[in-house]
Amino acid sequence: xxxxxxxxxxxxxxRNADQPEFxxxxxxxxxxxxxxxxxxxxxxxxxxxxxxxxxxxVVLFRVPWIDDQGKVRVNRGYRVxxxxxxxxxxxxxxxxxxxxxxxxxxxxxxxxxxxxxxxxPIGGGKGGSDFDPKGKSNNEIxxxxxxxxxxxxxxIGQDTDxxxxxxxxxxxxxxxxxxxxxxxxxxxxxxxTGKGLTWGGSLARKEATGFGxxxxxxxxxxxxxxxxxGKTVVVSGSGNVAxxxxxxxxxxxxKVVAMSDSNGYVxxxxxxxxxxxxxIKEVExxxxxxxxxxxxxxxxxEGCSGIWTIxxxxxxxxxxxxxxxxxxxxxLIKNGVKAVGEGANMPSTLEATAAFQQAGxxxxxxxxxxxxxxxxxxLEMSQNSxxxxxxxxxxxxxxxxxxxxxxxxxxxxxxEYATPGDYVSGAxxxxxxxxxxxxxxxxxx
Ligand code: NDP
Numbered sequence: 001x002x003x004x005x006x007x008x009x010x011x012x013x014x015r016n017a018d019q020p021e022f023x024x025x026x027x028x029x030x031x032x033x034x035x036x037x038x039x040x041x042x043x044x045x046x047x048x049x050x051x052x053x054x055x056x057x058v059v060l061f062r063v064p065w066i067d068d069q070g071k072v073r074v075n076r077g078y079r080v081x082x083x084x085x086x087x088x089x090x091x092x093x094x095x096x097x098x099x100x101x102x103x104x105x106x107x108x109x110x111x112x113x114x115x116x117x118x119x120x121p122i123g124g125g126k127g128g129s130d131f132d133p134k135g136k137s138n139n140e141i142x143x144x145x146x147x148x149x150x151x152x153x154x155x156i157g158q159d160t161d162x163x164x165x166x167x168x169x170x171x172x173x174x175x176x177x178x179x180x181x182x183x184x185x186x187x188x189x190x191x192x193t194g195k196g197l198t199w200g201g202s203l204a205r206k207e208a209t210g211f212g213x214x215x216x217x218x219x220x221x222x223x224x225x226x227x228x229x230g231k232t233v234v235v236s237g238s239g240n241v242a243x244x245x246x247x248x249x250x251x252x253x254x255k256v257v258a259m260s261d262s263n264g265y266v267x268x269x270x271x272x273x274x275x276x277x278x279x280i281k282e283v284e285x286x287x288x289x290x291x292x293x294x295x296x297x298x299x300x301x302e303g304c305s306g307i308w309t310i311x312x313x314x315x316x317x318x319x320x321x322x323x324x325x326x327x328x329x330x331x332l333i334k335n336g337v338k339a340v341g342e343g344a345n346m347p348s349t350l351e352a353t354a355a356f357q358q359a360g361x362x363x364x365x366x367x368x369x370x371x372x373x374x375x376x377x378x379l380e381m382s383q384n385s386x387x388x389x390x391x392x393x394x395x396x397x398x399x400x401x402x403x404x405x406x407x408x409x410x411x412x413x414x415x416e417y418a419t420p421g422d423y424v425s426g427a428x429x430x431x432x433x434x435x436x437x438x439x440x441x442x443x444x445x
Pocket of ligand 1: 078166167168170194209227237238239240242260261262263304318319320321342343345370371372373382
């Protein structure tokens with residue numbers, strides 16, 4: 001690591017000792033930026049890295065809401081507006097009991113580079129709450145979302161900050177959030193993405209992250225003389241990203257044999273039946289164990305990390321951060337995994353990533369591989385500004401073009417600055433260069 005990057009990382013560790021996920025994400029990024037920092041000594045005089053790792057603004061707020069028993073409950077809300085050098089802040093909202101400032105800051109830091117890689121004019125932000133949507137009634141979800149927006153509305157807007165979904169935030173939650181924003185402000189504007197199709201949403205947004213992941217993984221495989229055809233695939237999670245990753249990789253000729261949720265995983269040697277998963281997860285909002293009760297021959301195992309013991313050619317982690325540790329990575333490698341595409345954000349620990357890279361496994365890091373979601377969110381913003389709706393095919397074609405463009409950028413940056421095929425360095429460097437350029441041009445702000 002360069003002296004300057006090292007110094008910034010040490011300072012960051014001291015100031016944020018209680019934020020392990022944020023330090024983990026920053027360590028990976030700063031370590032891989034060495035060749036860029038070496039070529040640009042002017043960055044140090046401009047305090048560029050010092051500014052880059054510090055969010056422009058952190059908003060932390062109380063979210064009181066009333067449960068079905070009439071009792072007042074209180075959660076914490078967050079919005080981290082990380083970097084607006086290349087456009088308005090853009091990034092999802094996560095509702096999960098594990099949410100804290102460390103997690104929102106790691107997601108925000110990664111989002112800055114991811115959004116840059118899309119080539120679209122969007123800065124990086126992230127938000128959410130430690131509210132647990134599991135087991136809550138529809139009315140409780142609505143009252144929570146309305147209360148959350150009653151504070152958040154003053155910090156966002158179509159030209160300042162445009163949130164979207166993430167874990168625990170899908171079409172239903174975006175609807176309740178949007179309704180409350182409109183009611184408070186009186187504005188019908190593209191302030192959130194992932195909206196319903198009859199009120200400003202974009203076709204293919206729901207599919208975008210999962211489809212985009214597969215477009216990028218396919219490009220990576222082809223660049224290395226392989227293809228998804230005939231490959232055995234394991235997809236973790238069974239939410240938005242996992243479901244549409246399964247759909248696209250299956251269309252590409254892969255066979256998905258396992259999926260999971262936070263309780264356990266199902267294995268189906270004949271290939272997971274996606275219509276059954278969609279019924280259980282999207283329609284009934286039930287647990288994945290139901291799959292084994294409905295599909296003969298399928299097996300359910302309690303505990304989600306066991307999914308990585310299933311032999312596969314392609315692993316697509318699409319659940320959450322740090323779901324693949326070093327031991328799981330080594331098991332996957334021993335079982336012959338050829339490629340890993342990160343659908344979730346930071347699903348591999350630093351040690352797991354190193355193990356994959358050392359073993360020569362093709363590794364597509366999250367900020368490149370799952371950028372399709374935010375890319376189509378930016379296309380939703382464009383459609384809202386134009387007051388137009390594009391067809392599914394038009395959006396899907398643009399998504400594909402963006403993902404192929406991202407692969408070219410990270411491939412070229414890896415070759416120019418690091419080692420050919422080191423897509424982790426390639427993604428960090430290609431994403432960073434554009435943001436750094438804009439920050440230098442805009443002065444010390
Ligand atoms: P969803 O809420 O739709 O689904 C999340 C899935 O992951 C569920 O199956 C959930 O299981 C499982 N999960 C959540 N937490 C854990 C945990 N601690 N351990 C094991 N499994 C867990 O979220 P998304 O599909 O939208 O998001 C998944 C990942 O993709 C996240 O990392 C997110 O940041 C990332 N991402 C999402 C984008 C999007 O467009 N939605 C864009 C880019 C990245 P359960 O139902 O049991 O909670």
